[in-house]
Amino acid sequence: MDSAIIDIVWCGAHNQSNDNILVMSSKGTIYLSQNNGDDWQKFAEVFHRKGLLVLQDENEKVGVVNKIQKSPIDPQLIIFLGTEFVNWISPDCGQTINAIYTGRQMREFQFHPKRKDWILASSWSKCQMKQKDCYVTKDLMLSQDMGLNWEVIAKYVNQYSWGFKSPYNEVIPEERIMITYEPNGKGHQQLSGWNMKTHLFYSDDFMKTKTMLVNQGNKFQLTPNHVFVAQVMNSSNQEVTLLVSESDQYEYNFRYVQMPDILKDHSYTIVDSQYGAFININHLKPSSIMGTTYISDSTASRYRISLNYTVRTEEGQCDFERVLGLEGIYLANVYASEQAELYQSEIDEDSPRIKEGDLSKFKQTKITFDKGSRWQPLTPPVVDSEGKKLQCDSKSCSLHLHSVSTKMQFGPFYSTKNSIGLILGTGNIGKYLSYRPDQVNTYMSRDGGLTWFEIAKGSHIYEIGDHGGVIVLASDQQATKVLKYSWNEGLTWEVFQFSEQPIEITNIITEPSNIGTRFIIYGTSDLFINEENIEQGNIVKIDFSQIHGRECIGEDQPSSENSDYELWSPTGKINPDCLNGNENAKCFNGEDLQRQHSVQYCQCTEEDWECDLNFHRENSDPNAKCIPYELYEQNFEAPENCEDYYEVTRGYRRVAGNKCQGGVEYNPVSLLCPGFKFWKFRNIWDFMLICIFAAIVYFIYKNRHHFSKKQDHKMEQQQSARAYGQKNG
Numbered sequence: 001m002d003s004a005i006i007d008i009v010w011c012g013a014h015n016q017s018n019d020n021i022l023v024m025s026s027k028g029t030i031y032l033s034q035n036n037g038d039d040w041q042k043f044a045e046v047f048h049r050k051g052l053l054v055l056q057d058e059n060e061k062v063g064v065v066n067k068i069q070k071s072p073i074d075p076q077l078i079i080f081l082g083t084e085f086v087n088w089i090s091p092d093c094g095q096t097i098n099a100i101y102t103g104r105q106m107r108e109f110q111f112h113p114k115r116k117d118w119i120l121a122s123s124w125s126k127c128q129m130k131q132k133d134c135y136v137t138k139d140l141m142l143s144q145d146m147g148l149n150w151e152v153i154a155k156y157v158n159q160y161s162w163g164f165k166s167p168y169n170e171v172i173p174e175e176r177i178m179i180t181y182e183p184n185g186k187g188h189q190q191l192s193g194w195n196m197k198t199h200l201f202y203s204d205d206f207m208k209t210k211t212m213l214v215n216q217g218n219k220f221q222l223t224p225n226h227v228f229v230a231q232v233m234n235s236s237n238q239e240v241t242l243l244v245s246e247s248d249q250y251e252y253n254f255r256y257v258q259m260p261d262i263l264k265d266h267s268y269t270i271v272d273s274q275y276g277a278f279i280n281i282n283h284l285k286p287s288s289i290m291g292t293t294y295i296s297d298s299t300a301s302r303y304r305i306s307l308n309y310t311v312r313t314e315e316g317q318c319d320f321e322r323v324l325g326l327e328g329i330y331l332a333n334v335y336a337s338e339q340a341e342l343y344q345s346e347i348d349e350d351s352p353r354i355k356e357g358d359l360s361k362f363k364q365t366k367i368t369f370d371k372g373s374r375w376q377p378l379t380p381p382v383v384d385s386e387g388k389k390l391q392c393d394s395k396s397c398s399l400h401l402h403s404v405s406t407k408m409q410f411g412p413f414y415s416t417k418n419s420i421g422l423i424l425g426t427g428n429i430g431k432y433l434s435y436r437p438d439q440v441n442t443y444m445s446r447d448g449g450l451t452w453f454e455i456a457k458g459s460h461i462y463e464i465g466d467h468g469g470v471i472v473l474a475s476d477q478q479a480t481k482v483l484k485y486s487w488n489e490g491l492t493w494e495v496f497q498f499s500e501q502p503i504e505i506t507n508i509i510t511e512p513s514n515i516g517t518r519f520i521i522y523g524t525s526d527l528f529i530n531e532e533n534i535e536q537g538n539i540v541k542i543d544f545s546q547i548h549g550r551e552c553i554g555e556d557q558p559s560s561e562n563s564d565y566e567l568w569s570p571t572g573k574i575n576p577d578c579l580n581g582n583e584n585a586k587c588f589n590g591e592d593l594q595r596q597h598s599v600q601y602c603q604c605t606e607e608d609w610e611c612d613l614n615f616h617r618e619n620s621d622p623n624a625k626c627i628p629y630e631l632y633e634q635n636f637e638a639p640e641n642c643e644d645y646y647e648v649t650r651g652y653r654r655v656a657g658n659k660c661q662g663g664v665e666y667n668p669v670s671l672l673c674p675g676f677k678f679w680k681f682r683n684i685w686d687f688m689l690i691c692i693f694a695a696i697v698y699f700i701y702k703n704r705h706h707f708s709k710k711q712d713h714k715m716e717q718q719q720s721a722r723a724y725g726q727k728n729g
Helices: 044-054 337-348 356-362 684-702 704-723
Strands: 005-011 020-025 030-033 065-070 078-082 086-090 098-101 107-111 119-124 138-143 151-154 157-162 177-181 199-203 211-214 217-222 226-234 239-246 267-272 278-282 290-296 303-311 320-322 330-335 363-368 398-401 423-430 441-445 453-456 460-465 470-475 482-486 494-497 504-510 518-529 532-543 609-611 615-617 626-628 645-648 652-654 669-672
Touching: 005 065, 005 518, 020 065, 044 086, 044 098, 065 107, 078 107, 107 157, 119 157, 138 157, 138 177, 157 217, 177 217, 199 217, 211 226, 226 267, 239 267, 267 320, 278 303, 290 337, 303 337, 303 363, 303 615, 330 337, 330 398, 337 356, 356 363, 363 398, 423 460, 460 504, 460 518, 470 504, 470 518, 609 615, 609 626
Parallel strands: none
Antiparallel strands: 005 020, 020 030, 065 078, 078 086, 086 098, 107 119, 119 138, 138 151, 157 177, 177 199, 199 211, 217 226, 226 239, 267 278, 278 290, 290 303, 303 330, 320 330, 330 363, 398 423, 423 441, 441 453, 460 470, 470 482, 482 494, 504 518, 518 532, 609 652, 615 626, 645 669
16 A cells, blocks of 8 residues: 555445445545455545546546545445545445535535435635635535535534434434524634534524524534534533433423533533433533533433543543443543542642643543443452462452553443443553553453453453354554464464564454454555665455364354354353363354344343432442432422322442342332322222222122121130130131
8 A cells, every 4th residue: 555544444335245345545536345355446636637627627636535434224335535626426335436625625525314406514614815705614514415416504504413313213304404503694604612602503404594592502413313513602611511312302392411510511421321321421621521420210311420530632532342242231531539639629729730631641441341330440460461470469459451541552441232241452450550561462352351361461452253152352563473262252363464574453353243364464664766765554364264264163053062162141151261162162153143042131230320400429438328419408398280199219220221129229219299089090990999999998898797796706706715725826
């Protein structure tokens, strides 16, 4: 390749193997492989020639590609965004290229989730030198013919999106657009900081008419279940508050989220939105590197603190990841409490003594198995990858892993949905996370984070394929010719030389679903031509099915003598030497493998409940009961519009998405509304219970004389028994 590779895209028809791969180099050159990486075609001349044909001014430049984007509903439809006024489109994974002249540089490109011909994009307007009454603005543009023609439908735009995520939506109009912009904008547009003049609108007719949703709503995030909006409260102090509404309804119902404390909010990051939401909030200052992570109930409206002192970057990225394939397991990095409290107090006092660079020396990794109700350190390995015993016995010693805040200096923690239970990461054991390359090693968990093993000395880049059946590692700190791979979840490793010359590896990837045995390794190497050092891009394909050709058998009879598979349960009660398959089974699963799984709901335990809004664990003990915050007074009074019953919390709520049954119950207490009318019922069961109760009362009343006579007769028998010295029966 002519330079370093910066993007790779798999494409192909639905239900077919992804044999077509597109690659973009740092010089904007596009390469295409139609046989999964065996051969490559360079398309630089094709793109340039096609671009020249559509230019309308001989002084304009064609430019090069700076972004590849694939349609979410047609995986063969590809848009190539250019650095100038020309873009390119391909309906067949790059085999056919058509140039499109737009007259301006396009940004933030969005395909429609259902209509492949509809596209939204943004572009900054331009003014000629000394041109009067011309202002630079960010404009929203619409195309309804796959990019051939464009029209500007809004100016002074901040953010925009199509109005829904799911292609199966039948409620929200297909034309709906959500947008934050300044409807009365004047002059040159500025996008720095929060703006009191920017509001959130939606339109169902491509901005011909529009409806305001949130006044001073500057930023929003649309998820399959909810839409979150940051509303500006004070632009001078850069303070915001958060609103939420269901996103799958025709009409929105925005409400302010309920938080346990009234604190200054400067920015939000939605770190997870499965079954409610995890939100990281920056309370300290506009670009703080520390935030507080909150967890919501299933409505995403009521929040409690899940994790304090969470690591975040100035751009809002958070060291917080969900373990894919298993529900309720998350990994996060935090700052040690002593240093974090010092940093926080000094920001409040505006007299910082601990610098942000120094604070980064005190990172620690935590894990939760109950969706943020309790967090704990990672259990350190007992021995290293060479079998030597590790000294990590004190309470302050644990395993720590790198994440996004490391800026890709080391590999982040990594899991995939099709390799259940496997997690990879780079880090160290000790009190804090280390950035020294000689202290960073590579680790893996085979049981969803319960236990960890050191699998290699030093930092490595990694990838998982074949449903977890193949794991590949390569050094990412120095140029190398070899990689390591394992067929048995890291219990043993084999070395494979993939290149004649050392390559500084950028990444190892496989096709997006991680079910294949073909891997792509890409990086850079140096060439010396005419005494000049030239960096070139390198790409290597490896197919592990050709190294170990036998396909695994017996998936329908796991744990039997003739099967390569065994049953596995994410409970910790597992065979440490053999999890997803036999230890000695060097075979590949194949792309058509359908993993068998069954779900059994457990009885509810304390771990299935978390503290409700305005409650916390006593003495910060994760096993203690939930008690109210010191200044919180629980309200037992009925709401104003009370109908029949109302509920009062016991201080607990079930973890969002939890489906346990029976066992420990902390459901809210139901109380009768004042003036409750007994002829009004919530449901048929209320009616039946009251009927049964009335029948019992009526039966006792009608037979009161019979019960009275029976009681008198029993007393006579007891008196007669005492008279004859018998025991009272």
